[in-house]
Amino acid sequence: MEACEEWGCFRLVNHEVPLPLMMEMKAVVGALLDLPSHVKRRNVDVIAGSGYMPPSPTNPLYEALGLYDMASSQAVDDFSSQLDATPHQREILKRFAEAIHGLAMDFAQKLAEGMGLVGYQFKGWPSQFRINKYSFTPETVGTSGVQIHTDSGFLTILQDDEDVGGLEVMDKFGRFIPVDPLRGSFVINLGDIAQAWSNGRLRSVQHRVQCKEAKVRISIASFLLGPKDTAVEASAELISSENPRKYVPFTFEEYRKLRIATKLQAGQALELLRVKS
């Protein structure tokens, strides 16, 4: 809880996702991202921005494939079919999605307990999954692979590249701190929804990816987004006269649209939803 409040992120070790599954998953996503562009383009958006993101003028070295909703075995199957995944690749994608969704649910539950909320339910919260490839070159060393942002959802389970570093998180004083790779572990990031849901107690961490060396870097980010149909709002237990409500209630969908429309990617969109005092 201290890490979640002070930093909005931490490295998770001693979890139950088997190392061989993590390594096989890394190999599978590497192979999928190596597919020809016309195949990757079949991975179309289910919600805005959820599908294939080809290299762009702003981020020529970055591309990503995505899947919404990883808690749905049908969606995992559809994703696999779009990319002509082999039976082995399908099996790995399925097992990984199940394991990570389970971990996200467990961790969310622990966070709720840590906040003193009894019986809070995250059931039905959708999750999205994005596999990122950064094709760094000698010329790009020192530049940004992904610009500074916060994650818009509740929490992110990131399997960062176990060899190639570059992830940096911002501390409370605005300094970027490198997060060195650690094989077999995950980085947990809290996002904007966690900050609103906790009435500002949990911190949505600003982070970016820098190119440190001329290598291919692959990361697997799984986002537990937010409630599907109900509003994001801090529970009554967290509100008091000394600690009044900080954000107006909003739905995840509204928030996503706000982030896209305003192009405010580093947490400033949430500030627009602050209760005016």
Ligand SMILES: O=C(O)CCC(=O)C(=O)O
């Ligand atoms: O590639 C990484 O390590 C981080 C990616 C990231 O921040 C994201 O996909 O939101």
Ligand SMILES: [Fe+2]
């Ligand atoms: Fe992120």
